Amino acid sequence: xxxxxxxxxxxxxxxxxxxxxxxxxxxxxxxxxxxxxxxxxxxxxxxxxxxxxxxxxxxxxxxxxxxxxxxxxxxxxxxxxxxxxxxxxxxxxxxxxxxxxxxxxxxxxxxxxxxxxxxxxxxxxxxxxxxxxxxxxxxxxxxxxxxxxxxxxxxxxxxxxxxxxxxxxxxxxxxxxxxxxxxxxxxxxxxxxxxxxxxxxxxxxxxxxxxxxxxxxxxxxxxxxxxxxxxxxxxxxxxxxxxxxxxxxxxxxxxxxxxxxxxxxxxxxxxxxxxxxxxxxxxxxxxxxxxxxxxxxxxxxxxxxxxxxxxxxxxxxxxxxxxxxxxxxxxxxxxxxxxxxxxxxxxxxxxxxxxxxxxxxxxxxxxxxxxxxxxxxxxxxxxxxxxxxxxxxxxxxxxxxxxxxxxxxxxxxxxxxxxxxxxxxxxxxxxxxxxxxxxxxxxxxxxxxxxxxxxxxxxxxxxxxxxxxxxxxxxxxxxxxxxxxxxxxxxxxxxxxxxxxxxxxxxxxxxxxxxxxxxxxxxxxxxxxxxxxxxxxxxxxxxxxxxxxxxxxxxxxxxxxxxxxxxxxxxxxxxxxxxxxxxxxxxxxxxxxxxxxxxxxxxxxxxxxxxxxxxxxxxxxxxxxxxxxxxxxxxxxxxxxxxxxxxxx
Numbered sequence: 001x002x003x004x005x006x007x008x009x010x011x012x013x014x015x016x017x018x019x020x021x022x023x024x025x026x027x028x029x030x031x032x033x034x035x036x037x038x039x040x041x042x043x044x045x046x047x048x049x050x051x052x053x054x055x056x057x058x059x060x061x062x063x064x065x066x067x068x069x070x071x072x073x074x075x076x077x078x079x080x081x082x083x084x085x086x087x088x089x090x091x092x093x094x095x096x097x098x099x100x101x102x103x104x105x106x107x108x109x110x111x112x113x114x115x116x117x118x119x120x121x122x123x124x125x126x127x128x129x130x131x132x133x134x135x136x137x138x139x140x141x142x143x144x145x146x147x148x149x150x151x152x153x154x155x156x157x158x159x160x161x162x163x164x165x166x167x168x169x170x171x172x173x174x175x176x177x178x179x180x181x182x183x184x185x186x187x188x189x190x191x192x193x194x195x196x197x198x199x200x201x202x203x204x205x206x207x208x209x210x211x212x213x214x215x216x217x218x219x220x221x222x223x224x225x226x227x228x229x230x231x232x233x234x235x236x237x238x239x240x241x242x243x244x245x246x247x248x249x250x251x252x253x254x255x256x257x258x259x260x261x262x263x264x265x266x267x268x269x270x271x272x273x274x275x276x277x278x279x280x281x282x283x284x285x286x287x288x289x290x291x292x293x294x295x296x297x298x299x300x301x302x303x304x305x306x307x308x309x310x311x312x313x314x315x316x317x318x319x320x321x322x323x324x325x326x327x328x329x330x331x332x333x334x335x336x337x338x339x340x341x342x343x344x345x346x347x348x349x350x351x352x353x354x355x356x357x358x359x360x361x362x363x364x365x366x367x368x369x370x371x372x373x374x375x376x377x378x379x380x381x382x383x384x385x386x387x388x389x390x391x392x393x394x395x396x397x398x399x400x401x402x403x404x405x406x407x408x409x410x411x412x413x414x415x416x417x418x419x420x421x422x423x424x425x426x427x428x429x430x431x432x433x434x435x436x437x438x439x440x441x442x443x444x445x446x447x448x449x450x451x452x453x454x455x456x457x458x459x460x461x462x463x464x465x466x467x468x469x470x471x472x473x474x475x476x477x478x479x480x481x482x483x484x485x486x487x488x489x490x491x492x493x494x495x496x497x498x499x500x501x502x503x504x505x506x507x508x509x510x511x512x513x514x515x516x517x518x519x520x521x522x523x524x525x526x527x528x529x530x531x532x533x534x535x536x537x538x539x540x541x542x543x544x545x546x547x548x549x550x551x552x553x554x555x556x557x558x559x560x561x562x563x564x565x566x567x568x569x570x571x572x573x574x575x576x577x578x579x580x581x582x583x584x585x586x587x588x589x590x591x592x593x594x595x596x597x598x599x600x601x602x603x604x605x606x607x608x609x610x611x612x613x614x615x616x617x618x619x620x621x622x623x624x625x626x627x628x629x630x631x632x633x634x635x636x637x638x639x640x641x642x643x644x645x646x647x648x649x
Contacts, residue, residue, distance in 0.1 A: 003034040007099035014106030024107050024114035031100045032121045038093040041084045041129055043122025046167045083171060084125060086133040091143075097130060098143045105153040115161050124164065127154065128171040135179045139188075147180050148188050151196040158203050165203050174204050174250070175213065182219045198226060201250035210250065211258055215265040217274065223252040224277045227292065231284035253292035260299040269296075270305045276313055291338035294326060298346035307349075316350070320363060323347045330372045330380050340372060341383040348387035357391050361400060366391065370409040378418045385413060385424035392428065395435045402432050402444050407451065414454050419463040426458065426469035433476035441481035452477075452487040459494045468506055471498055475513035484520045492517060492526040499535045507539065508593040515596040518603040525607075533604035533618055537625060540597055543590075595642045602626055602646035 010027040013019045036043060089097070104123070107114045118124070131150050134142055154173065158165045180188075181197035204210075214220070259265045269275065281293030300306045301319075310319060326343025334340065347365055351357040369391075372384040392398045401410075414425045433441050445451060458470035474488050475495070495517075498510040514532060517523035527533075605622035629635055630643035 002096075003031055004096040004099045007031050007096070007103040011099065011102035011106050014103060014109070017110070020107050020109075020111045020114060023103075024111070024117050027103065028107065028114070028117055028121065031103060032123060034096065035100050035123065036126065038089060038097055039086055039126050039130060041086065041126035044125040045122040046119040046124050046163065048116055048119070048161075048163050084129045086129050089130075089133065091141075094134075094146065095143050098146045098149050101127070101130075101149050101153040105149065105156045108153075108156040108159075110159075112160070115157055115159075115164060118157060119161075119164055119167070124157070124167050125171045127157075128168060128173045128176070131173065131176045131180075135176045135183075139183075139185055145188060145191050147184075148191045148193045148196065151177065151180060151193060151200060155196050155200050158200065169204055174201075174207070174210050177201065177204075178210055178213050178219075178250075181222070182214070182216070194222065194226065198252065201255075204250045206250050206254055206258055211255065211262075211265075214255055215259055215262075215268050217268050217271055220256070220259070220268055221271070221274055221277070223256055224274060224281065224293075226252050227281050227284070227289045228277060231281055231286055231289050233286050235285075235287045253288065256292055256296050260296050266300050266303045266306065269300050270303070270309065272309050272312060275300075275306065275309050279313060287336045287339075291336050291342075294342035295338045295345070298323070298342040298349065301346050301349040302352065316359075319346070320350060320360060320365070323350070324363075324365060324368055327368045327372050327384070330375055330377070332375060332377070334377075337377070337379050341379055344369060344372060344380075344383035344387045348390040351387070351390045354394050357394065357397055361391060361397060366400060366406070370406060373413050374409045376412075378416060378421055381413045381416060381421045382418075382424060385421065385428065389424065389428055389431070392431060398432045398434070398436055399440075401428075402436055402440055404444060404448075407444055407448060411448075411451055411454065414451070414458075419461070419466050422458060422461070422466045423463075423469055426455070426466065426473050429455070430469065430473045430476050433473075433480040436480060438480060438482040441477060442483055446477050446481050446483050446485050452485065456487045456491055459491050467494075468498070468501070468503075471495060472506070472509055475509045478513050478516050484517050484523050488513075488517060489522055489526050492523070492532075493530040496527065496530040496532045496535055499532075499539050511536075511539070511593050511597045511600060515600040515603070518600060524603060527600075528604055528607055533601065533622060536597060536601045536604065537618075537622055540601055540625065540629075543594065591636055591638050594636070594639050598626065598629065598639055598642040599646075602643070606646070 006027065010023050010031070014023050032043075104118055108118060127150070131147075131154070134147060134150065139147070154168065154177070158168065177197055177200050180193060181201070184193045184197070214223075259268070269278075275297070278293045278297050281289050282297055284290040284293065301310060314322075323343045323346035326339050326346070328340075329336075329343070330340035347360065347369065351360045366388065369384045369388050372380050373388070375381070388401065392401055400406075410425050410428065413421055416422060416425075429445065433445065455470050455473050458466055459474070461467045461470065471491060471494055474491050478484055478488055492514070495510050495514055498506055499514075501507050501510070514527055514536075518527055601622050605619045605626070607619070626643040626646060630640050632640065635643075
């Protein structure tokens with residue numbers, strides 16, 4: 001009897017659970033040599049991991065006189081495997097391989113021992129080599145449903161066998177499985193290849209190179225259709241909630257959510273059919289599917305071409321109300337966080353232009369976002385703050401949130417222990433100061449002791465981004481609120497340290513702030529005690545670290561990125577008061593900061609005339625430095641004029 005016939009009969013017999021053990025020990029040794037002979041592949045045995053020894057599972061009590069148990073030895077790095085490549089298999093050989101795979105698949109179904117026998121026989125890597133070979137062939141030239149049989153074999157081998165799955169992944173099985181999933185014919189789909197492929201992908205790790213293969217409209221459409229087929233399946237109570245960390249794997253939801261994290265892959269979603277199917281899924285009974293679809297829809301709303309398609313499916317008013325309704329699902333006990341998060345993301349993406357932000361704010365959407373931000377939930381706070389940041393970019397929009405009611409919600413977020421949430425609030429506060437009336441900044445922000453104390457506390461936060469953003473908030477309170485509060489004075493040592501930052505923007509903002517702080521006697525004293533003169537002189541020598549203007553760019557406006565506000569009379573060259581800075585209307589960003597730096601050095605140098613100053617010689621050095629700058633014919637005229645204004649020449 002031929003090997004093909006033996007394998008075919010074994011496949012039929014193995015459908016009976018009671019026969020599988022016998023077949024594994026009798027038939028498997030007969031058919032594996034033929035498999036290796038036809039494929040011209042060498043066996044590559046894979047053994048299951050050894051069970052833990054008693055020493056491994058023993059528990060040692062550590063107490064007085066005992067030493068802690070030593071850490072387990074690291075696992076040895078496996079030797080690299082040279083993968084085998086099949087050059088050619090004739091039609092008879094392919095037919096025999098198909099029957100062998102059928103037999104192996106049925107023997108291994110729900111049978112741990114037979115899986116072990118197959119892996120120890122060395123069939124895993126050659127099986128992958130066969131799959132890689134047949135995906136290069138025309139499907140019509142293969143035995144009927146051969147690709148389906150191979151995927152079924154791999155699926156039964158991987159089931160509840162992590163060591164086999166890891167081995168197959170290391171042999172490169174994922175890419176050909178994805179290829180079969182994407183290119184499946186109608187006959188193969190009717191035979192269940194999609195279910196087999198998705199079951200396999202669910203066991204494989206989610207890797208970027210594989211995601212790149214799946215970022216094509218036909219594959220995305222199949223993934224979404226797979227979700228539609230299960231959308232009305234009720235969510236099991238035991239099913240893990242959407243917010244819990246999951247092991248990244250190549251199932252439909254993980255793939256779709258991972259794809260939209262890459263801007264260059266969102267283009268693959270630009271299809272009315274795809275977006276319409278996602279919209280159907282967003283209303284699924286199954287919460288897991290609804291969560292996935294809502295997040296994907298909200299994220300791709302940021303794409304202009306997708307947004308045009310969105311408005312063909314529904315009006316912008318309908319989309320806004322849909323996103324608003326999603327945010328209202330946010331509660332303290334909400335089990336599925338992705339839906340309200342998607343609502344906030346969608347609102348933020350709707351409001352990407354000035355016109356749309358104005359339109360969205362007309363609906364009082366900030367009320368819903370502030371309610372969501374008030375919930376003690378890091379994910380809700382982060383996403384709702386992100387939406388509000390998008391809504392408050394323009395001058396007229398900032399005023400909507402610059403009130404005590406909004407500040408109450410923002411303070412709750414600022415008290416979060418999570419750095420990303422803290423950073424989002426601080427960025428909003430910094431932005432909300434720009435171009436707003438000084439009196440309003442004073443009333444809503446500067447005079448709120450609880451808020452300012454928290455900002456001051458965060459200037460010492462261990463995360464650099466949060467620490468710097470807190471200092472930038474204080475800088476804008478000084479600059480736009482035109483006030484130097486006790487909180488700002490307390491932060492002076494940190495602002496002086498910021499002069500040494502490697503980031504020119506932060507250096508520029510610190511220079512501007514300290515120059516204005518020095519207009520107050522208490523400010524000058526605090527800056528001098530913090531070593532501000534020495535640090536400022538060093539910075540003046542290292543001008544390359546100051547913010548540089550972009551080519552063709554003059555004085556910048558915006559969120560205080562190191563530039564200095566222009567004075568009303570830009571031709572007035574009278575001597576300024578200590579700490580006051582005059583700047584010409586046409587000066588560049590770098591020149592404006594440099595003028596502030598000269599003023600800072602000059603003001604602090606004057607303060608050393610006080611006999612009580614610990615180092616009067618430092619003031620002398622500063623005056624000599626400014627004298628040199630003022631007399632240098634190659635110096636920028638605005639900077640030289642600022643130096644002369646302090647009477648050092």
